[in-house]
Amino acid sequence: MTADEPLAERAWLIAESNRLSxxxxxxxxRVQEVNRRYRALLPEVTVARCPDSGQVVRWPIxxxxxxxxxxxxxxxxxxxxxxxxxxxxxxAGAMRLAEPVEHPPFAVVPGPDVPFVVTRILNSPRVRAVIAEVxxxxxxGWTxxxxGPRPEDIELVNLWGANTYAVYRDGVNRxxxxxxxNTADYDFELTEWLRSGKLLWLAPGDESATLREGPDGCPFAGLPGRRRISLIRNGMIQHLGAFAGNGAG
Known part of the structure; x- marks a missing residue:
């Protein structure tokens, strides 16, 4: 299979999905078959390395x-x-949009322009986070x-680009x-989190996915951009502080 073949099939599947919708x-x-073929095309991307076990985390995106x-x-x-x-x-995730921005027939919520941490999660004992560029x-984009240990009585955060999150226990979706x-829950000032060791990072393009600690050399702190959530819908881009979690309304 050549490099262009997955892209050509993806384009056809998107057109067919839009036609069916x-x-x-x-x-x-037919809908199920198109979705099955689309899922199979998603490449696995390195998004983190677990700070505790050292396991590399790869996600179909x-x-x-x-x-x-x-x-x-x-x-x-x-x-x-x-x-x-x-x-x-x-x-979670964030994304700095660049032209041309796609306008599909559904709502897209790629996150703010710059990466962030959810303070209620990262403040929990023994919880750490890892940022990677995607x-x-x-x-x-950034994941x-x-x-760490599952924080009790604390909401987590929706999966990047989705309106829900899986509740994992021991690595299994329960x-x-x-x-x-809501951006009121986010902290975009990453330097102190990096300095504390609570926030780690992967260098862009580092195929070894080596965990790095501290703000020195980190390309993710202090980035310019809107500290609001992007919503792409009906041919428009909005930048919001918060919105209804299950309908992008």
């Missing part, structure tokens, strides 16, 4: 663009990751993954929950 009564078997159904905020089409470390908690088409995305 416009039908009043689409063929459900549509890195070709925001027009794929992976990025459908309300009804995403995704493939579960391979077995996760026992201490994996959640993975390019998506012309855009620059922020959390590891159910689903959701929160209202």
């Amino acid at each position: 416009e039908q009043e009564s689409p063929d459900l078997n 549509d890195v070709y663009g925001l027009d794929g159904c992976f990025w459908n905020y309300v009804s995403s089409v995704r493939r579960p990751p391979q077995p996760l470390p026992r201490g994996f908690l959640a993975m 390019p998506v088409g012309a855009h620059t 922020i993954s959390y590891f 159910g689903w929950s959701w929160v209202v995305p």
Whole structure:
């Protein structure tokens, strides 16, 4: 298979998915087949290394663009990751948009322009986070993954680009929950978190996925950009402080 073949199939599957979504009564078997083929095309991307076990975390992500159904905020089409470390908690994300911005027929919520941490999670005892850069088409994305003991009575954070998050225990999905995305819960000033050792990072392009500590040389702290959540919908881009978690309304 040449490098262009997955992209050509992806383009055809997206067009077919959009065509089916416009039908009043689409063929459900056809919808399922298109979704199955789309899931199979998602490349696995390194998003973190567990600070406790050292296990590399790879996630199937549509890195070709925001027009794929992976990025459908309300009804995403995704493939579960391979077995996760026992201490994996959640993975949020941020994205700096670049032209041209895709405008698919569904809402896309890629996050703020710059990476952040969710303070209620990272303040929990023995919880640490890892930032990694993940390019998506012309855009620059970042994943922020959390590891450690499951904090009691604390909401986590929705999965990057989705309106829910899986509740993992011992690396196994035990159910689903959701929160209202709200930048009041985010801290965009990363330097002190990096200095404390609570926040670690992977260098862009480092295939060894070596965990790095401290602010020296970290390219993710102090980045310019809006500290608001991007919402792409109906051909427009909005930048919001918060919005309803299950409908992007």
